[in-house]
Amino acid sequence: MTDHPQQTKKLLFIIGVIFVAFNLRPAITGVGPLISSIRIDLGISYGAAGFITTLPLISFAVFSFLAPQLGNRFGYERMVFAGLVTLMLGISIRYIAAPPTLYTGTALVGIGIAISNVLLPGIIKGRYPGRIGLMTAVYTTSMSVFSAVGSGLSIPLVQGLGLGWEKALFAWILLAMIAALLWIPQLSRPVKNEDKTFARLSGPPIWQSKIAWQVTIFMGLQSFLFYSLITWLPEIMTGKGLGIAAAGWMVSTMQLAGLPMTFLTPVLADRFRNQRGLIIMIGVLYLTGLTGMLVSTTTGWLTGSVMLMGMGQASSISLALTLLGLRAANARDSAALSGMAQSFGYALAAIGPTLIGMILDVSATVITPIVIFIGILVVMIAAGLGATRNQTVFAHVKE
Numbered sequence: 115m116t117d118h119p120q121q122t123k124k125l126l127f128i129i130g131v132i133f134v135a136f137n138l139r140p141a142i143t144g145v146g147p148l149i150s151s152i153r154i155d156l157g158i159s160y161g162a163a164g165f166i167t168t169l170p171l172i173s174f175a176v177f178s179f180l181a182p183q184l185g186n187r188f189g190y191e192r193m194v195f196a197g198l199v200t201l202m203l204g205i206s207i208r209y210i211a212a213p214p215t216l217y218t219g220t221a222l223v224g225i226g227i228a229i230s231n232v233l234l235p236g237i238i239k240g241r242y243p244g245r246i247g248l249m250t251a252v253y254t255t256s257m258s259v260f261s262a263v264g265s266g267l268s269i270p271l272v273q274g275l276g277l278g279w280e281k282a283l284f285a286w287i288l289l290a291m292i293a294a295l296l297w298i299p300q301l302s303r304p305v306k307n308e309d310k311t312f313a314r315l316s317g318p319p320i321w322q323s324k325i326a327w328q329v330t331i332f333m334g335l336q337s338f339l340f341y342s343l344i345t346w347l348p349e350i351m352t353g354k355g356l357g358i359a360a361a362g363w364m365v366s367t368m369q370l371a372g373l374p375m376t377f378l379t380p381v382l383a384d385r386f387r388n389q390r391g392l393i394i395m396i397g398v399l400y401l402t403g404l405t406g407m408l409v410s411t412t413t414g415w416l417t418g419s420v421m422l423m424g425m426g427q428a429s430s431i432s433l434a435l436t437l438l439g440l441r442a443a444n445a446r447d448s449a450a451l452s453g454m455a456q457s458f459g460y461a462l463a464a465i466g467p468t469l470i471g472m473i474l475d476v477s478a479t480v481i482t483p484i485v486i487f488i489g490i491l492v493v494m495i496a497a498g499l500g501a502t503r504n505q506t507v508f509a510h511v512k513e
Contacts, residue, residue: 125300127241128252133196133293134230135256138265141205141286142170146414147268148363150278154458155279156213162465166220171341171464173224174231178457181232182449188392190240191300192450197233209284233455235438236449241396246439247384253379254432260289262369272434285494320450324508326398328500329437333455335461335494336430339400341488343368344425345467346474346483353480355411371421372428379432379452389502392433397495400426430494433502434459443506449508 117509145152146168151161163508185193200222238249264286320326344365351361383389399422406419438455440446468482477483 119137123299125298128249130293130297130300131238131249131253132256133235133271133289134198134234135253136260137198137201137286137290137293138230138257139226139261140267141283142167142202143261143264144268144286145220146265148272148282151272151279152216155211158213162213166216167345168464168468169217169220170224170227171460173221174228174460175457175464177225178229178232178453180453180461181229182236182446182453183332184229185233185236185449186446189303190237190445191297191303194230194233194237195294195297195301197226197229198290198297199226200229201427202290202294205284205287205290209280211278212450223383228456228460232452233449234301235435235452238406239439239442240445241450243439245384247380247382247436249376250384250432250436250439254380254435256371258369258373258376258428258431259270262366262373265331318383318508320447320454325441325501325503325505325509326454326507328449328497329434329441329451329507330455330458331458331497332430332437332494332501333434334462335490335497336427336434337459338466339462339490339494340427340431341485342466342487343427343472346456346470349418349474350407350480351416352482354407354416356413356416360413362488363444364417367417368420368424368427371424373430375425376432379429380436383433383436388503389433389440390499392429393495393498393502395496396426397491398426399423399429400491401488404484404488408481408488430498433498437493437501441501441505441507442507447507 134437149163149166152166153159159180181193188196190359204219204222204224204226206219208214208218208221210216234253235250238246240251242249268282271277271285272279277285347355347357347365347368348361352358356364379392383392386392403421403423403426404421406415406422410416410419434455438452442451470486473486474480
């Protein structure tokens with residue numbers, strides 16, 4: 115009976131993590147299907163409308179560097195709560211249908227999400243140092259499911275319930291409010307945690323670690339591939355001869371095919387001393403999918419190729435997030451590595467869709483971006499083989 119309060123605390127923490135993870139994507143992924151309505155309603159250009167989806171990634175890149183410092187000063191759990199409040203503020207400001215409020219609100223949405231993005235791996239490392247894989251699997255799967263839900267619900271909210279795009283985007287504030295309420299029990303933890311997992315108070319900068327750079331490059335390139343494919347896969351599919359509707363469904367197919375791998379990959383990663391076998395698996399899945407997309411022209415083969423890409427894609431993001439805990443000796447190092455890897459990663463993610471778009475503008479064929487994706491994948495796998503060594507980020511750095 116004496117363990118009952120402790121078990122309740124653990125359960126509240128896990129539920130809190132799940133609901134925070136639910137909020138890490140839909141306020142962003144819900145925008146894509148509504149871009150056309152937003153552009154027409156506000157009278158903005160295609161470029162200005164495209165910037166709506168790029169702006170959160172810029173916020174991610176900037177605030178991923180700042181989040182660990184804020185977490186160390188004010189407490190990781192408190193900053194996650196502050197991130198949820200910032201997310202709600204951004205959603206509220208975005209409800210006012212005008213370009214300045216739309217951009218300001220979207221930037222705040224990105225900032226709020228970035229804080230939780232970076233600090234959750236550190237919190238998990240501190241609370242569950244021996245179960246990083248399982249806990250990472252729980253929150254990455256929760257995040258991925260609602261990422262897909264965000265895309266899928268936007269049009270039904272507008273057409274089925276008769277809401278405008280403003281109300282459809284504003285609806286996500288309910289999910290953020292629930293998460294904030296469920297996270298309140300975590301605010302009682304002391305700011306200056308004396309637990310040994312938070313022991314690193316000083317030491318060399320994270321960027322002096324070779325393995326930190328390998329994790330960062332792996333994270334960055336998988337983000338580049340993900341956001342580039344999410345943006346331009348329909349265009350590539352229409353270039354391969356598919357109709358517009360079928361091409362659009364390919365994005366959903368890619369995400370749904372990856373969901374089992376989103377959960378399984380972190381669990382498997384935690385069971386091995388190094389994760390090079392998983393890197394090879396990711397390389398085979400992704401390369402087979404990209405090669406299939408390169409040479410196929412029939413709907414069946416293209417669908418199979420996209421599913422394989424989705425599996426490789428889901429495994430790579432889950433493994434990247436798991437490495438933020440596995441390659442760190444304590445929660446503070448994990449947060450520092452998370453900030454470095456995600457900042458660089460989202461900076462690359464912000465470049466990817468624009469770069470591929472420019473290539474499609476000047477290229478006469480959709481083959482060119484696929485070849486570029488294959489080249490990016492090769493570098494990503496090389497970095498991953500280094501990042502999955504059984505070492506922590508400061509193992510060979512003299513303090």
